[in-house]
Amino acid sequence: MKPILEVRNLTKRYGTGCPECIRLTGPLQETNQCPRCLSVLACREVSFNLYPGEVLGIVGESGSGKSTVVRLLHFDFEPTEGEFRLSLSGNGDGASAFETDPTQNLFALSSFRRRQVRNELMGIVYQNARMGLRMKVSAGGNIAERLLMARWRHVGRMRQRAAELLAQTEVPVQRMNELPRNFSGGMQQRVQIAKALSTQPALLLLDEVTTGLDVSVQARALDLIRSLQQELGVATIVVSHDLGVIRLLTSRTIVMRHGCIVEEGLSDQILEDPQHAYTQLLVNSVL
Amino acid sequence: MKPSMPSKAIPPPADWRDSGPPARGHYSYAFLDEGAKREIRRKMLKAVAIPGCQVPFGSREMPIARGWGTGGLQLTLALIGPDDVLKVIDQGSDDSVNAVNIKKFVSRVTGVAVTTDTRAASLIQTRHRVPEEPLQPHQLLIFQVPIPEPLRLVEPSERETRRMHAEADYSRMWLYLYEDIVKFNEITVGARYPVLVNRRHLMDPSPIPRWDVAKLNQGQALCLFCAGREKRIYAVPPHTEVEPLSFDDFAFRAEGFGGRRCGRCGSTATYLDEVIDDAGGGRSYSCSDTAYCEKIRRRGGARGADGPGEGPA
Numbered sequence: 001m002k003p004i005l006e007v008r009n010l011t012k013r014y015g016t017g018c019p020e021c022i023r024l025t026g027p028l029q030e031t032n033q034c035p036r037c038l039s040v041l042a043c044r045e046v047s048f049n050l051y052p053g054e055v056l057g058i059v060g061e062s063g064s065g066k067s068t069v070v071r072l073l074h075f076d077f078e079p080t081e082g083e084f085r086l087s088l089s090g091n092g093d094g095a096s097a098f099e100t101d102p103t104q105n106l107f108a109l110s111s112f113r114r115r116q117v118r119n120e121l122m123g124i125v126y127q128n129a130r131m132g133l134r135m136k137v138s139a140g141g142n143i144a145e146r147l148l149m150a151r152w153r154h155v156g157r158m159r160q161r162a163a164e165l166l167a168q169t170e171v172p173v174q175r176m177n178e179l180p181r182n183f184s185g186g187m188q189q190r191v192q193i194a195k196a197l198s199t200q201p202a203l204l205l206l207d208e209v210t211t212g213l214d215v216s217v218q219a220r221a222l223d224l225i226r227s228l229q230q231e232l233g234v235a236t237i238v239v240s241h242d243l244g245v246i247r248l249l250t251s252r253t254i255v256m257r258h259g260c261i262v263e264e265g266l267s268d269q270i271l272e273d274p275q276h277a278y279t280q281l282l283v284n285s286v287l
Numbered sequence: 288m289k290p291s292m293p294s295k296a297i298p299p300p301a302d303w304r305d306s307g308p309p310a311r312g313h314y315s316y317a318f319l320d321e322g323a324k325r326e327i328r329r330k331m332l333k334a335v336a337i338p339g340c341q342v343p344f345g346s347r348e349m350p351i352a353r354g355w356g357t358g359g360l361q362l363t364l365a366l367i368g369p370d371d372v373l374k375v376i377d378q379g380s381d382d383s384v385n386a387v388n389i390k391k392f393v394s395r396v397t398g399v400a401v402t403t404d405t406r407a408a409s410l411i412q413t414r415h416r417v418p419e420e421p422l423q424p425h426q427l428l429i430f431q432v433p434i435p436e437p438l439r440l441v442e443p444s445e446r447e448t449r450r451m452h453a454e455a456d457y458s459r460m461w462l463y464l465y466e467d468i469v470k471f472n473e474i475t476v477g478a479r480y481p482v483l484v485n486r487r488h489l490m491d492p493s494p495i496p497r498w499d500v501a502k503l504n505q506g507q508a509l510c511l512f513c514a515g516r517e518k519r520i521y522a523v524p525p526h527t528e529v530e531p532l533s534f535d536d537f538a539f540r541a542e543g544f545g546g547r548r549c550g551r552c553g554s555t556a557t558y559l560d561e562v563i564d565d566a567g568g569g570r571s572y573s574c575s576d577t578a579y580c581e582k583i584r585r586r587g588g589a590r591g592a593d594g595p596g597e598g599p600a
Contacts, residue, residue, distance in 0.1 A: 115454045134462075141466045148461040154535040155468050177469060 002087065003049035004235055005073075005203065010046040010082035012068050015039025017080075025258065027278065032065070032258040042068040043259040046082075050203075055229060055236045057250030057267060059243065059282070065259040066239045067127075070205050073237070074124050075114045079107055088121050088202040119149040123196030127208035129188035132195065133180045139166065139191045140176040143198050150199045165194035169224060186217035190224065197228060204229070204236040210245055222248055243286050247271055255279045317364040318396040323347050327365035327520070331511060334522040339484025340452070341435050346518040356389055357515030359412045359431035363393060366427060366511075367410060373401045374408035379416040379558070379575035386414070403578040415478065417499040419557050419579040422508035424525060430493040432514040435521065437481040437491040457489050461532065468537055480539070483530045484523055492529075497541045498558045503529040549574045552583035 013021065018037040025032050025041050033040050043065035050056050058066040072079045087102030100106070106117060123146075126132040133142050143162040144152075152158050163173045169190040171183075180188050189209060196204060206225065210218040226249055229236055238249050246253055246267055253270045255263040255278065263276040274280045315321060323345075330344040349357040367373065373393055377386040381403040389412060390401050402408050405418040412429045422428060438448040441459040451457065460481055467474050478494035482503065492500055493512055503510060503523055510523040523529055533539035548555045550571045557579065559572040574580035583589050 111450075112454045115456055137462060137466060138469060141462055141469065144465050145458055145462045148465065149456075149458040155465060156536050158465070159469075 001051050004052050004086065004088055005050035006083075006085040007049075007069075007073070008047045008083040010069060010072060010084070011044045011080045012042040012065075012072060012077075013039050013044075013080040014042060026260050027257045027262050030258070032063070041065075041259045043072070043256075046256075046259075046261055048254055048261070048264070050235050050237065052235060053233045054252065055238060055250045057246040057253040058237065058239045058256060059241065059246050059253055060256035061241060061282070064256040066241075066256050067207055068259075069256075070124075070207050070237060070239050074122060074205055075106075075111075075118050082107060086117070086121065086203070120199075121202045122205065123199070123201035123203070124205040125189070125192045125196045125207065125209050127211050129180065129185070129192050132192040133188060135179060135181045137179070138177045139171065139180050139183070142180060142191060143195050146195050146198045161198060162194075165198055166191070168228070169194040169197075170220070184217075186213050186221060189213060189217075189221055193221070193225065193228070197232070197234075200232065201234060204234045206236060206238045206240075208239055208241070210240070210242065225249065243271060243283065255282070314396060316397060317367050317393075318350075319347060319361065319364050323361075324365040327361055330520045331362065331365070331522065334511070334520045335509070335524050337488070338524055338527050339482075339488030339490035339521060341519040341521045343518055344520050346515045349515070350392065351388065353516040354433065356385060356412070356414060356431040358513030358517075358520075359414070359429045359515075360389055360393070361515060362429045362511050362513045362520070363389075363410060363412045364396070366429075367393065367397050367399060369397070369399065371397075371399050371409045372407055373399050374403060374405065374411045374578075375401075375413075376411070376416060376418065376576075376578075377414045379418075379560075380577045382577065404582070405576075405578060415494045415496075416558070416575060417495055417502045419574070419576040421502075422506060424507045426508040428508050428510045430495075430510065430512040432491065432493040432512045432519070433516070434479070435491055435512065435514040435517050435519040437479075437489050452488065455487060457483075457532075460489060464532060464534070468534070474533075474537060474539075481532050483532060485527050486530070489532075490521060490523070490529075496558055497531070497539070500529070500531050500539070501541065505529075544572065547572050548589075549580060552580045553589040554580070554583055555589070 016037055017039045018034060020036050021034040021039055021041060022044060024034050024036060025044065046069055058069060060066045071077065073084060083105045084107050085102060086100045086106060088100055100117060106114060124132065140159060140162040143165055144158045147158045147161060163176060166173050166176055171187055171190050180191055210221055213221060222245060238245065240246055250267045253265065253267045254261050255270065255276065257278050263270060263279045270279060271283060274283045327344060330342045334340065334342045346357065347361060349360055351357060373390065375386040375390040377383040380386065394401050405420040409425060410427050411418065414431045436448055438451055438460060441463050442448050442451065464474050478496055479491055480497050480500055482490050482492050482500060484490045492503060505526055505528065507525055509525055512521045531539040544559050547559060549557060549559060551573050554574055557574045557576060560575045562571050562573060
């Protein structure tokens with residue numbers, strides 16, 4: 001099967017960098033900071049594929065670079081090095097067909113084109129709803145923003161779509177015109193999910209979606225994501241430090257530490273029979 | 288009262304009301320030094336080349352305060368030549384203090400003729416209105432702009448708004464209008480209605496009423512905009528598409544006057560000012576474009592459904 005997403009040698013360095021950076025950092029050296037030039041390598045030489053309809057998990061402790069990878073893929077900031085290819089076509093019903101050139105390194109595109117790719121093909125849910133939502137704009141408006149980015153220009157239809165999505169994500173539709181500020185954490189997260197899914201993205205990025213929610217709300221959010229994912233068949237990357245989330249949602253998992261991939265494989269395999277010492281530690285640390 | 292300029296260089300004229308002795312000899316032609324004019328012209332060329340894009344320029348100190356039309360004045364001075372005929376309007380009026388002062392100043396430093404007739408002018412500096420009579424290809428319309436950034440409403444950071452323009456990321460502005468519709472069931476933006484120029488740049492058309500926005504679309508004359516305080520020049524060249532942001536089910540709507548007509552000339556197809564009589568509290572309406580109103584009056588008043596399109600000969 002051909003992957004729909006290819007990432008090669010993705011590196012993000014904070015600092016000046018030196019030729020020794022790569023050799024002096026990583027899981028073997030137990031650090032992601034180069035002792036010579038003091039640069040921090042948030043992620044280094046990360047490569048992976050994502051296949052159609054697949055849910056890929058990225059797991060690791062905090063500071064391991066998993067969020068950095070996802071945000072780089074969402075073009076939230078610039079990578080130091082790396083290649084990123086997508087072979088997808090948009091299927092938003094309001095937008096015209098949008099296709100990416102499968103041979104084009106998306107990091108080399110202009111920010112104008114990258115924004116187009118992002119608006120047409122990607123949806124993201126952040127850990128903190130403050131990052132993904134505008135707190136001074138109504139819940140319906142937040143969803144409409146995504147639709148407006150995808151060139152929807154009909155208020156009635158946008159409101160209808162927002163109402164549909166809010167119903168789907170179990171947010172009371174009559175609270176559509178309220179500010180998300182007035183919502184509980186779980187509800188905010190569900191509005192974020194509705195916003196991310198509004199244009200039917202071809203790639204969904206979930207960055208620690210359940211962290212900070214209490215267990216029952218967590219369970220419902222995960223249930224929702226799983227059912228929506230199965231319904232829509234959207235290729236998804238799930239970032240979490242919670243192995244429960246990984247077990248529930250993903251089919252394949254990458255384990256990251258100090259900015260590097262230390263282990264990669266089927267989720268069940270990794271959780272039942274971890275090979276790398278760090279993964280073993282991680283699996284054994286589950287309460 | 289003495290002028291604030293060095294008194295040696297230019298003696299105050301005996302009577303300020305006439306145009307006074309030409310101040311040339313002490314200043315270069317049209318007040319600005321040649322270097323300044325060259326820079327402003329260059330920036331105007333860039334602005335014309337990228338319709339609707341704001342081009343930064345080095346705004347000079349002028350003998351009027353920033354915020355009182357220094358942007359428009361600098362463009363006027365950089366463009367004007369001895370053969371030009373100047374018209375200056377302020378909210379449509381030729382006779383308001385600001386317009387009169389600017390007109391006097393420009394004619395003192397250049398000696399060009401001034402007019403109130405839109406047809407006769409080759410250079411029109413305006414504050415917040417487009418003249419009712421359609422402009423001709425040889426005419427230039429110069430707008431005074433208080434806030435050149437249309438996105439300032441939704442984003443306070445200049446760095447961020449520049450990025451948004453670069454990436455044509457105008458969803459925040461659209462969202463603002465969407466929220467307006469959700470709250471009030473209509474778009475409540477009055478003047479300064481955001482427009483998309485040449486299908487690319489979001490532009491602030493300066494605080495002209497929505498009534499005038501349509502006149503910018505596919506116009507005959509070159510429209511130049513300048514904000515002296517914010518140091519930005521931008522332009523709408525002739526025959527350029529200027530489209531107000533609107534939704535499929537909430538179309539852009541210009542102001543309506545409910546069939547009222549101008550109390551002085553009787554026009555029904557002009558932008559009207561509401562005037563409240565201080566003593567009696569009664570309301571009357573009159574054309575905001577005073578020169579056009581006067582022209583119609585002299586012709587004997589508007590008959591029936593007139594439009595500025597045909598205009599007086």
